Amino acid sequence: MSRIVIGQYIPGDSFLHRLDPRAKLLFVFLFFFLIFLANNISTYLILYLFVAICILLSQIRVRLFLGSIKPVLFIIILTSILHLVMTKGGAALLTTPLFTVYEEGVRQAAFISSRFLILVVMASILTFTTSSLDLTDALEQLLEPLKKIRVPVHELALMMSIALRFIPTLWEETEKIKNAQLARGANLESGNIFKRLAAYIPIFIPLFLSSFRRAEELAMAMEARAYRGGIGRTKYRLLQYKGKDYSLIVIFLLLVIMIGWLRS
Amino acid sequence: MDIHVNDISYVYQKGTPFEEEALSNLSLSIQHGIIQAIIGKTGSGKSTLIGLLSGLLRPSKGSITVGEDKVTATTKKIPFRSKVGVVFQYPEHQLFAETVYKDISYGPTNQGIPAEEIKNRVYHAIDLVGLDESLLEKSPFSLSGGQMRRVALAGVLAMEPSILILDEPTAGLDRIGSEQLLSLIHHLHQQKQVTIILVTHQMDEVARLAGQVLVLEKGQAVFNGSPVELFSERSRLDKLGMEPPSLTKLIDRLNERIHPPIPTSLFELDQLVAHLELRRKVGNNE
Numbered sequence: 001m002s003r004i005v006i007g008q009y010i011p012g013d014s015f016l017h018r019l020d021p022r023a024k025l026l027f028v029f030l031f032f033f034l035i036f037l038a039n040n041i042s043t044y045l046i047l048y049l050f051v052a053i054c055i056l057l058s059q060i061r062v063r064l065f066l067g068s069i070k071p072v073l074f075i076i077i078l079t080s081i082l083h084l085v086m087t088k089g090g091a092a093l094l095t096t097p098l099f100t101v102y103e104e105g106v107r108q109a110a111f112i113s114s115r116f117l118i119l120v121v122m123a124s125i126l127t128f129t130t131s132s133l134d135l136t137d138a139l140e141q142l143l144e145p146l147k148k149i150r151v152p153v154h155e156l157a158l159m160m161s162i163a164l165r166f167i168p169t170l171w172e173e174t175e176k177i178k179n180a181q182l183a184r185g186a187n188l189e190s191g192n193i194f195k196r197l198a199a200y201i202p203i204f205i206p207l208f209l210s211s212f213r214r215a216e217e218l219a220m221a222m223e224a225r226a227y228r229g230g231i232g233r234t235k236y237r238l239l240q241y242k243g244k245d246y247s248l249i250v251i252f253l254l255l256v257i258m259i260g261w262l263r264s
Numbered sequence: 265m266d267i268h269v270n271d272i273s274y275v276y277q278k279g280t281p282f283e284e285e286a287l288s289n290l291s292l293s294i295q296h297g298i299i300q301a302i303i304g305k306t307g308s309g310k311s312t313l314i315g316l317l318s319g320l321l322r323p324s325k326g327s328i329t330v331g332e333d334k335v336t337a338t339t340k341k342i343p344f345r346s347k348v349g350v351v352f353q354y355p356e357h358q359l360f361a362e363t364v365y366k367d368i369s370y371g372p373t374n375q376g377i378p379a380e381e382i383k384n385r386v387y388h389a390i391d392l393v394g395l396d397e398s399l400l401e402k403s404p405f406s407l408s409g410g411q412m413r414r415v416a417l418a419g420v421l422a423m424e425p426s427i428l429i430l431d432e433p434t435a436g437l438d439r440i441g442s443e444q445l446l447s448l449i450h451h452l453h454q455q456k457q458v459t460i461i462l463v464t465h466q467m468d469e470v471a472r473l474a475g476q477v478l479v480l481e482k483g484q485a486v487f488n489g490s491p492v493e494l495f496s497e498r499s500r501l502d503k504l505g506m507e508p509p510s511l512t513k514l515i516d517r518l519n520e521r522i523h524p525p526i527p528t529s530l531f532e533l534d535q536l537v538a539h540l541e542l543r544r545k546v547g548n549n550e
Contacts, residue, residue, distance in 0.1 A: 185374030
């Protein structure tokens with residue numbers, strides 16, 4: 001593997017790593033709503049400050065966060081440009097024959113890209129500090145009440161953890177097949193979009209085949225160990241809320257109060 | 265076409281917490297036309313070396329020269345990629361086309377070879393690997409595992425590489441299957457005069473086929489020389505954590521009882537039998 005898959009868990013032992021995954025998941029989920037409450041410079045500053053503290057606490061290098069922003073950078077730039085050009089209001093800052101940039105446009109562009117940035121970085125903090133196993137465990141337990149209305153929560157969580165588990169495996173497999181076809185002179189980099197898509201067929205077909213093979217093997221292995229879903233199933237690793245997990249409630253309430261106070 | 269590996273290192277995921285040096289300061293010369301075996305445990309850097317030799321990776325440091333072409337960390341397009349054929353592990357997993365014919369012709373087509381010539385090459389390749397021509401119009405997925413592997417091998421041979429890299433070609437084959445594949449490799453080497461780089465875990469394969477053997481450990485070369493040299497010194501083998509070939513083990517056992525000892529440079533059963541028969545004759549004459 002030559003590059004990091006987005007959202008990869010980075011092992012560590014920081015405060016954030018040690019938090020209960022359920023608490024983290026809930027907190028980040030609620031935090032996403034909080035982002036949309038921010039509507040002026042001071043509220044955004046608070047959010048930025050909070051994210052910066054989280055990055056510090058996670059003890060993960062900033063470069064990795066920049067890496068996770070990269071894929072959405074295009075969307076951020078595009079929406080910013082659209083806001084700069086289209087939004088009217090306030091004083092005109094720059095006038096060209098084609099378009100005029102207004103004060104309100106700059107404000108909107110800055111706020112929208114901030115929103116994106118904070119969302120992405122916060123999601124990265126969650127996935128960087130929580131293993132996929134913990135994450136699906138947490139999700140399963142948080143969604144437990146839905147079992148009452150016959151939502152197959154355990155099966156969904158299992159599907160998710162299998163999917164997450166196999167991302168690196170499939171990635172490795174893709175690299176292998178890609179190398180094999182490159183060694184046979186496959187040309188993946190030039191030509192128009194249709195030619196390039198066609199050039200990927202010799203990679204996708206073996207990849208699909210091996211995925212099906214893997215899925216079948218996995219199903220067989222599970223069945224051989226008499227796996228039968230969630231009913232009555234006990235767990236080896238039990239999650240337990242501790243003091244620091246409850247402190248997240250306080251932190252969240254403080255954030256809500258501050259943003260509620262400062263928003264206009 | 266000689267290969268010169270000059271003081272190369274290779275680092276994976278540079279600048280991340282997963283950074284890992286797979287090869288460090290490795291040098292190696294492979295003369296044209298020999299069979300070079302590469303052995304080493306999992307994670308010793310074998311696969312990385314294959315990637316570098318086949319022109320799929322660039323060294324982080326140092327240079328690789330194949331024939332006239334030199335590749336360093338900054339080389340943009342690797343010129344020797346089309347001269348090196350690679351048969352990766354479980355090559356049957358990379359088959360994709362509807363028919364065997366189309367799959368074998370994939371490589372030569374990419375090389376831009378005219379259709380008529382491709383046809384010749386496909387027929388020649390399928391003949392080389394010992395498959396019947398009637399299979400050409402079948403789907404590769406309807407074949408047995410051993411046949412699929414031969415098709416994959418034919419797909420590489422049809423590109424007529426002057427250097428052929430084989431990554432554990434006998435893995436997962438039964439004894440007869442691997443035996444056939446090994447004699448195939450042997451014949452190929454004699455007929456086509458190609459350089460063969462054989463990555464393997466089987467000491468018997470090394471003993472029987474290789475002219476030169478490189479032992480990798482944690483990304484470094486700990487031995488490079490002839491198989492006779494490698495297998496004759498038991499203390500070094502023990503230090504490397506390696507088993508001698510089964511025939512060498514047999515000779516060692518025999519030598520406990522026979523005097524003068526049988527030379528440990530014999531790697532074929534026929535040779536041992538001939539040697540013993542010769543000794544018996546000499547003994548009878550005396």
